[in-house]
Amino acid sequence: MLPDGIPTVTVTGRYLSLNDGGQPLSGQVIFRAPSLITFPDYDVILGGPVAAPLDATGAFRVELPATDAPGMNPTGWSYQVAEQLAGVPMNRVYNVLLPAETPAVDIADIAPTDPTTPNYVAVRGDSAYEVAVKNGFVGTVEQWLASLVGPQGVKGDTGAQGPEGDDAYEVAVAAGYVGTVEQWLASLVGPQGAKGDTGAQGPAGAPGVVQSVNGVSAAAVVLDAAAVGAVPDTAPGAANGVAQLDETGKVPAAQLPDGIGGGAVETVNGKSPDTNGNVALVAADVGALATTVRGAANGVASLGSTSKVPDAQLPYDGWRPADLGMKAWAFDPAVGQSGGRTPSNGSFRIIAVPVRESITVSSLVFHVFGYEGTGLDTGSRAGIFNASGTRLAQTADMADTAVMIDIHNAGGQTVTCALTAPITLQPGIYYVCFRWVIGTSANAPVLMTADSTSACPVVTLTSVKPFGVISGMTSWPTSFAPSAIETDPIKFWAALA
Known part of the structure; x- marks a missing residue:
């Protein structure tokens, strides 16, 4: 106040x-x-x-x-x-x-x-009012305001109503326009003009009035380092402040804790430097294994491209595909049935083959116990399908004896059937499928099978069936539905090479 x-x-x-x-x-x-x-x-x-x-x-x-x-x-x-x-x-x-x-x-x-x-x-x-007083008026403001209001005049007579004029449309019709009101209204709208060029940007407006700075409202604002989230210029090098950097961009030794920096290395893991000041450590010095023990006897197993231990480093008492010149197979042929089986004419046979690592395959492999007749008829093929049932590779028509490498005369032999082109398979489950047209002379090979005399259950927790057949397949397919595979007592053997 x-x-x-x-x-x-x-x-x-x-x-x-x-x-x-x-x-x-x-x-x-x-x-x-x-x-x-x-x-x-x-x-x-x-x-x-x-x-x-x-x-x-x-x-x-x-x-x-x-x-x-x-x-x-x-x-x-x-x-x-x-x-x-x-x-x-x-x-x-x-x-x-x-x-x-x-x-x-x-x-x-x-x-x-x-x-x-x-x-x-x-x-x-x-x-x-002040001008009126200067010019001689005597009285209060209220009296002066009242003096400005004269007596009310006599109310005049009401004038005669003028004639109603024509509206604009009627005037247009009288002037010769022909058309409805809507058409006349539409005629009043001219064509839309072309869009003009964008004008130049105007000058920047004057800055607004500052009402506060960092929350401080005063005629003369004074801010310190804390008000702007900064470190005071007295803090570098001071106790409870911040460290400085020297001309080399490093913290000076004087600002480092005692016993840190500034001295030469005396030992590393108990080893002293050589005459050049270098310390040479090996894996054992840091409690590690040398890289040379990976995959070596008495060493450690290495992981392949699939983050799994390769087959070659796994303990195994039986034969592996590679031991017999192959890359993957449906099962160890040692469990094969000595008599074998002949596939029925035109049946679409399916054999699941697990692939453990990336391989390139150029042939399919079968074992033939014997053969009768003159050969497979036209339309006989074999191929590789993925786990979804899509065909990836196939042989040529197996009526050509060159495809089967004398399979027609084979007896007690392992035979290869060349693919039309090599294919690289990544780790996963694949199906080796074949459909052979045998004809009326029953001239089919007798293939090695696993011991099975009745419909065996498919022991699996996945949708993969290790073997089976699809009935009613009348031609060689580009794909099939794995859910259509029927359980069958005959488990034929096949391999990839």
Whole structure:
């Protein structure tokens, strides 16, 4: 509150939004005087800007010292008004005088229309009442206002109604237009003009008024390092501060803990450096195994490309495919039945073969106990299918004796059937399938099978069936549905080479 006796002016105002139906604006109005104003007669010095916040109705009220108060130092100054309003693209800054002769004023009466005018100072002029007094009127403001209202005049007679004019469409018809109202309205719309070029970007607007800096609102904002999230410039090299870097980009030895850095290495894992200062360690020095023991006797197993131990490093008492010149097979032929079986004419036989590592296959392998007749008929083929039943590779028509390498005359022999092109198989389950057309002479080979005399169960927790048959297959397929495989007592042997 200002000391009693200092002339003051009460400034009020209200700000409403133009765009949304006159809703109250929010923000504040700042009044700035010279830094310090001295009133010797009242033993007081006034300083700092005065902020007048807008209330819920967009209004404010503030009491300020008059700009012409007697005994004030300095004199001859004006208030700088800064409007800080939310949602207003460009807030105004302008100067006003608040003389003591007008103890109450609304900001709307003194705010300039164009605050960009240099050194604009809003100065209050005489009111119409004051002009009337200067010109001889005697009386109060109310009496003067009443004198402006003359007696009410006599009400005039109602004029005669004029004739109704034609509407625009009727005028057009009278002028020769032919068509409906809708057609006439459509004729008034001209063609859409071509889109104009994009105008040049306008100059950047003036910067807004700063209301706070890092949350500090004051006429003279002073920030320290902590206010901007920085380390004080006194912290480098100081206790509880931060370390410095020398000209080489490293922390100086003086700022390192005792016993760290700055000295030569004496030993590494108990070994001393040689004459050149080097320490040579081997795997045993760091509790590790040498790389030479991978896959070696009394060493450790290595992992193949599938992250599994290769077959060659696994303990095995029986024969492996590679031991007999093959790359994968359905089962160890040692469990084969000595008599063998002959596939029925046109049956589509399926033999699952597991592949443990990436291999390239160029032939299919069968073991023939004997053969009768002149050979397989046209339409006989064998091939490799993936676990989904899609064909990947196949032989040529096996009626050609060259494909079977004399299988027609074989007896007690392992025979190879060449694929039309080699194929590389990644680890997984594959099907070796064949469909042989035997004909009326029953000239089919007798193939080695596993011991089985009745329908054996398929012992598996997956959808893979190790062997079986699909009935009704009348031609060599490009694919089949694994779910259609039927359990069959005959498990033929096949291999990949």
